[in-house]
Amino acid sequence: MSTLVFLEHHEGELQKDSLGVLGKAAQLGDDVSALIAGSGVEGLAAQAARFGASKVYLADDPALAAPLPQPRVDVAADLIRRHGFDTVLFGATVLTADVAAGLAARLDAGLNWDLVELTQENGKLVGKRPALDDTVYVDVGWKSEPRLALIRTGTFEPVESGGEAGVEQVDVQLQDFSTLATMVEQAHEESEGPSIEEADVIVAGGRGLGGPENFALIEELAKALGGAVAATRAVVDAGWYPYSAQVGQTGKTVSPRLYVALGISGAIQHKVGMQGSNVIVAINKDPNAPIFEYADLGVVGDLHQIVPKLTELVNAKNAAHFPRG
Amino acid sequence: MDIPPIESGAGMKIAVCAKVVPEQARRIDPETKRLDRSGEQTLNPFDANAVEEALRLKGDDAGAEVVLVSLGPERSLDALRKALAMGADRVVLVADEAAAGSDLVASSYALAQVLEREGADLILFGQQANDSDGAVMWAAVADRLRRPLISQVAELTVSDGTLRGKRQTEFGYDVIEAPLPVAVAVSDAINEPRYPSLKGIMGAKKKPQQTLSLSDLGVDADRAGEAGSRTEVYAIGEPPPRGETQRIDDDGTGAEKIVEFLLERKAL
Ligand SMILES: Cc1cc2nc3c(=O)[nH]c(=O)nc-3n(C[C@H](O)[C@H](O)[C@H](O)COP(=O)(O)OP(=O)(O)OC[C@H]3O[C@@H](n4cnc5c(N)ncnc54)[C@H](O)[C@@H]3O)c2cc1C
Numbered sequence: 001m002s003t004l005v006f007l008e009h010h011e012g013e014l015q016k017d018s019l020g021v022l023g024k025a026a027q028l029g030d031d032v033s034a035l036i037a038g039s040g041v042e043g044l045a046a047q048a049a050r051f052g053a054s055k056v057y058l059a060d061d062p063a064l065a066a067p068l069p070q071p072r073v074d075v076a077a078d079l080i081r082r083h084g085f086d087t088v089l090f091g092a093t094v095l096t097a098d099v100a101a102g103l104a105a106r107l108d109a110g111l112n113w114d115l116v117e118l119t120q121e122n123g124k125l126v127g128k129r130p131a132l133d134d135t136v137y138v139d140v141g142w143k144s145e146p147r148l149a150l151i152r153t154g155t156f157e158p159v160e161s162g163g164e165a166g167v168e169q170v171d172v173q174l175q176d177f178s179t180l181a182t183m184v185e186q187a188h189e190e191s192e193g194p195s196i197e198e199a200d201v202i203v204a205g206g207r208g209l210g211g212p213e214n215f216a217l218i219e220e221l222a223k224a225l226g227g228a229v230a231a232t233r234a235v236v237d238a239g240w241y242p243y244s245a246q247v248g249q250t251g252k253t254v255s256p257r258l259y260v261a262l263g264i265s266g267a268i269q270h271k272v273g274m275q276g277s278n279v280i281v282a283i284n285k286d287p288n289a290p291i292f293e294y295a296d297l298g299v300v301g302d303l304h305q306i307v308p309k310l311t312e313l314v315n316a317k318n319a320a321h322f323p324r325g
Numbered sequence: 326m327d328i329p330p331i332e333s334g335a336g337m338k339i340a341v342c343a344k345v346v347p348e349q350a351r352r353i354d355p356e357t358k359r360l361d362r363s364g365e366q367t368l369n370p371f372d373a374n375a376v377e378e379a380l381r382l383k384g385d386d387a388g389a390e391v392v393l394v395s396l397g398p399e400r401s402l403d404a405l406r407k408a409l410a411m412g413a414d415r416v417v418l419v420a421d422e423a424a425a426g427s428d429l430v431a432s433s434y435a436l437a438q439v440l441e442r443e444g445a446d447l448i449l450f451g452q453q454a455n456d457s458d459g460a461v462m463w464a465a466v467a468d469r470l471r472r473p474l475i476s477q478v479a480e481l482t483v484s485d486g487t488l489r490g491k492r493q494t495e496f497g498y499d500v501i502e503a504p505l506p507v508a509v510a511v512s513d514a515i516n517e518p519r520y521p522s523l524k525g526i527m528g529a530k531k532k533p534q535q536t537l538s539l540s541d542l543g544v545d546a547d548r549a550g551e552a553g554s555r556t557e558v559y560a561i562g563e564p565p566p567r568g569e570t571q572r573i574d575d576d577g578t579g580a581e582k583i584v585e586f587l588l589e590r591k592a593l
């Protein structure tokens with residue numbers, strides 16, 4: 001196997017999921033190369049080597065400064081064509097999904113997404129893939145090379161093996177259309193206040209709340225339970241709640257003792273951020289909502305009816321435990 | 326970083342890629358190893374957001390056009406009429422037995438062929454197909470059409486031939502700009518899709534609905550369906566066992582039941 005792992009980075013750090021995939025690739029075969037594309041990224045090569053790359057290709061060019069996918073497709077396609085990698089792996093993010101799918105079209109190469117395991121079976125690479133809201137696990141493969149794969153968020157932990165790698169600069173030649181999209185502004189999160197990642201109890205709200213004003217319901221329940229408030233991307237994108245409280249693929253990963261999901265459908269991209277919770281309770285009015293597949297207790301009902309009462313009951317319990325006077 | 330309000334997309338031609346998916350009871354057929362598409366079908370709910378955004382951009386500009394483009398079985402037309410009823414102007418469906426079982430490589434190729442013919446200024450995609458959860462199609466199509474791409478867009482404006490989109494990544498929000506013609510995938514938070522009016526539903530039947538075969542598009546059979554696909558499914562298995570899940574219907578005592586459960590699990 002000759003594998004290329006695409007490494008994403010942010011503010012001078014390689015992404016944890018990228019490094020996790022690199023470690024997995026190194027475990028599957030010893031010829032593992034990494035591609036780092038960006039501007040001023042030379043310093044990242046040593047880190048890639050420590051986490052399993054035996055060769056690092058650097059595409060270092062001001063045109064690659066913004067994390068946009070299309071120029072990265074150009075660079076990766078050239079590199080793959082030149083070196084004939086048979087396997088190209090990505091830790092799934094907003095950026096890498098677009099790079100991988102662009103490459104699939106450019107190279108006429110099969111892309112399997114959302115993989116949670118990769119194994120060699122009789123010399124054949126097989127991906128394990130949960131589908132249909134994780135109700136089935138499918139073994140998938142590729143009919144030709146290169147084989148492209150996106151690995152689900154949070155799947156493989158990085159393994160520091162402490163190796164060294166040869167580093168090679170690659171030529172950056174971009175297609176006309178690849179540079180038409182430009183980054184105008186990037187607003188990164190400033191973290192303030194306690195992070196939901198440390199919370200012991202989380203009460204999370206989704207679009208089922210019906211409007212931003214109803215986050216008050218969530219806040220009261222969270223207060224009663226001594227927990228923090230979280231939200232789905234749908235409500236964060238809609239401006240109902242701040243991004244710093246978002247749980248999921250593009251938000252925080254949390255594993256509290258108790259996670260209460262209110263008016264949340266339970267999409268995979270949300271699940272990957274909270275499936276490590278010890279106990280999950282969900283209220284949703286749709287009996288077919290995917291969240292019920294993995295909630296320890298699922299209540300089919302209207303959150304507006306149930307939550308105020310729940311808050312009252314919890315408050316009453318608290319008062320009984322800590323009687324006044 | 327508020328984005329100024331939409332300016333009309335004067336005379337813009339907008340293509341919306343819309344997938345028709347099973348309504349309920351989703352399963353993979355153990356025989357064909359494909360998704361069972363025999364039951365009721367519906368418009369992919371995430372694509373209703375793309376249709377809504379197209380209609381918003383079109384506004385009351387009679388010179389603008391919203392065309393739905395879909396790849397799927399012939400009977401998809403029934404479900405696509407919902408988008409016509411919302412206000413889209415016409416539909417082009419690529420329906421061909423030979424396209425069944427297409428993966429991303431094959432389906433993006435066929436879609437790109439229709440879109441090339443349509444030559445839209447803006448190609449809109451939904452956030453993801455809710456049967457496959459790929460959230461990737463746009464990037465393959467944009468590459469084939471050699472057009473700029475903006476994905477996961479939660480807010481967009483068009484002015485002076487430039488589209489500007491705001492979108493979330495793992496690190497916060499980006500604002501990205503690209504000139505038309507451009508491919509854009511929208512997030513499910515971008516808008517609240519309208520319900521079709523009775524008049525819309527009545528009118529939908531009369532709107533142009535074109536069905537094309539692969540040969541109409543000049544797509545060779547070996548680039549479609551399983552022949553044109555580069556991925557395959559070997560086996561379908563059970564998910565790993567997980568702890569017991571309980572589901573109850575709220576009969577007015579939901580809150581009490583939750584408290585009981587939390588006490589039982591020592592989570593209170
Ligand atoms: C690349 C990518 C990254 C993503 N990252 C994230 C992420 O980090 N985090 C995330 O959350 N999502 C993420 N998403 C989006 C995700 O796919 C879903 O679209 C999103 O999680 C849906 O949010 P929701 O559950 O609030 O809304 P919906 O899916 O609209 O669900 C609302 C739910 O509320 C229920 N409901 C309505 N009214 C009531 C009521 N009165 N009482 C009880 N229940 C009610 C409905 O039945 C429904 O199930 C991502 C998507 C993509 C493509």
Ligand SMILES: Cc1cc2nc3c(=O)[nH]c(=O)nc-3n(C[C@H](O)[C@H](O)[C@H](O)COP(=O)(O)OP(=O)(O)OC[C@H]3O[C@@H](n4cnc5c(N)ncnc54)[C@H](O)[C@@H]3O)c2cc1C
Pocket residue numbers: 110111112113131132341342343344345360369371372375394395396397427428429430432436449450451452453454455456457458459460461462463556
């Ligand atoms: C459970 C399951 C898992 C699958 N896994 C893979 C896989 O790993 N690799 C692979 O190559 N194929 C896979 N497929 C097949 C793949 O779904 C189809 O090839 C499909 O046509 C491509 O859709 P997508 O999943 O990429 O859609 P997405 O990328 O999720 O769709 C995004 C948007 O693209 C547009 N769109 C998608 N499909 C169509 C269409 N047919 N017509 C019009 N517009 C459309 C819609 O606007 C949609 O909102 C899978 C299918 C299923 C049912």
